Amino acid sequence: MSSTIRAAHADRIPAPIYLLAVGAFAIGTEGFMISPLLPRLAQDLSVTIEQAGQLVTAFALAYxxxxxxxxxxxxxxxxxxLLVASMVVFALSNVLAFLAPGYWWLMAARVxxxxxxxxxxxxxxxxxxxIVAPERRGRAIAVVNAGITVALALGVPxxxxxxxxxxxRMTFAAVAALSAIAAVGVYVGVPREIGQGIPTATLRERLSVAARPAVLVTLLxxxxxxxxxxTVYTYLSPLxxxxxxLRENQIGIVMFAWGIAAAVGVFSGGGLSDRLGPPRVIVPAVTLMGLAFFSLALDAQWLSPAHALWPVMGALMVWAVSHWAFYPAQQARLIQLAGVSVASIVLSLNASFMYIGFSIGAGVGAIALRHxxxxxxxxxxxxxxLASVAATLALLVRRRPSARAASAC
Known part of the structure; x- marks a missing residue:
């Protein structure tokens, strides 16, 4: 059946892939939307903003x-x-979050x-x-992941x-409805036969790839x-x-601008990485992120709220563009280091290390706010x-002599 779909859709992306993108949109919306809601959520659940932030930690760490x-x-x-079942569970978990009588019920729902x-x-x-021809594979995967990009630009605000x-609570209800639509769409629109016989890397294979020194440093x-x-995104609303x-009811405008800038970063980062090479995108992008964050600290120290609006918004836009410009370049870098044959494994590992970082960041941000x-x-x-940039530069310096030696041979 998969070969039939490939033949029938050799020149375009098959419709089932767009249904998968709807599911990715629902997941991206739920995963990122809780940050602007933290102050209201903390108040309703009678917890501190730092405790509410641990809902982000729980989700990201579990993921x-x-x-x-x-x-x-x-x-x-x-x-x-498996996709239909996981999306059904995702929809029901959103219902549980909607009905959660207290903090720990909501924590369980987030997990x-x-x-x-x-x-x-x-x-x-x-x-x-x-389900597509090899020459269309990258585009097909990009369509699925575009669901998350659209979630940043539209779903979160x-x-x-x-x-x-x-x-x-109504945000969880809305995502539950969207997830149910995605589950039905995948069930009805994706033929059963195309889900059979797709190879999946074992846990041992994943660990063996992660254990390669250059790959491990890049993942770190x-x-x-x-x-x-x-550290910042989790507490963006109170910041x-x-x-x-700006007040809480205006944060949606900020998130919309941030999401549009993030989408610009995703697409520009991929194109620049292809033209310039991943390191020439990664290092400037993460350096700009660091400078944007430092500027937020300076704004807090030296500017009144009336004078800080545009400097803060400018820093947020620079952060959004550079943050998401980094991601496709880092993916390309990991494929360079690990090899095309294990690309799916190393990209999956990159996503896991990213979400672990998200969880740590939410915890670090809570500690910073508390003290x-x-x-x-x-x-x-x-x-x-800056520590991330240092790790990347250290690896580049270390690999340069070996690259020269290889070219000399």
Whole structure:
């Protein structure tokens, strides 16, 4: 059946792939939308903003650790069946979050959301790559991942508006409905036969790739990059309202601008990486992120809210563009280091290390807020980004002599 689909759609992306992108959109919206809702959520659940931030930590940590394990453990199952099941669980987990009577029920729902999301995203990428011709594989996977990019640009700000207008519970209700639509779409629109016989890397194969020194250092630089970003992103709402005249009900506008800038970063980063090479995108992008974060700390220290609005917004836009310009370049870099034959494994590992960084960042941000003013978030995040740049530069310097020796031979 997969060969039939390939033949019938040799010149275009098959419709089932767009259904997978809808699922990725639902997951991206849920995963990123909680940040602008934290102040209202903390108030309703009678917890501190730092405790509410641990809902982000729980989701990201559960995703980062469980995704490679569950994907390997379910490798023998039909991909289509697994995708439908994981999206159904994702929808039901959103219902549980909507109905959560307290903080710990919501925490449990977030963990279930992470487990199901960590199964769906790599499974959707694998299925997308299996049902098209090899020369269309990259484009098919890009369509699936575009669902997350669109979620950043549209889903997250829309979720913020729904949360501020109707309450944070309604955002989970909306994502539950969207997830149900995605589950039905995959069930009806993706033929059963195309989910059979798709190879999945074992956990041992994943660990063997991660253990390669150059790959491991690069994955650690991903974790540092993600940790710095989520030190600020998790608490973006209280940061913006403290530094500028903007109020909570205006955060949706900020998230919309941030999401558009992030989409620009994704597409420009990939193109620049192809033309200039990944390191020439990675190093400047992460350096700019660090400088943007440091500028937020300076704005908090030296500017009044009335004067800080445009400097803060400018820093947020620079961060968004450079943050997401880094990601496709880092993926290309990892494929260079690990080899095309294990590209799917190393990219899956990169996603796991990224989400682990997100979880650490939410925790680090909570500690920074607990022990200092909100401007300290920028200082901590900036230092983490510089550490990521240092790891990348150290690897480049170390590999340069070996590259010269190889070319001389």
């Amino acid at each position: 980062g650790i469980s995704s490679p394990i569950l994907t390997a453990a379910t490798g023998g199952l039909n991909r289509r069946t 279930l959301l992470a487990l199901s999301a960590g199964l769906f995203v790599p499974g959707a990428n694998a299925l997308a790559g299996a 829309l979720g913020a508006e729904i949360g501020h207008g109707l309450g944070w 630089s991903t974790t540092l990059w993600a940790t710095g970003a989520y 913006v309202t403290a530094l500028t005249p 200092g003013p909100v401007g300290h978030l920028g200082i901590v995040a900036g230092l983490l980004e």
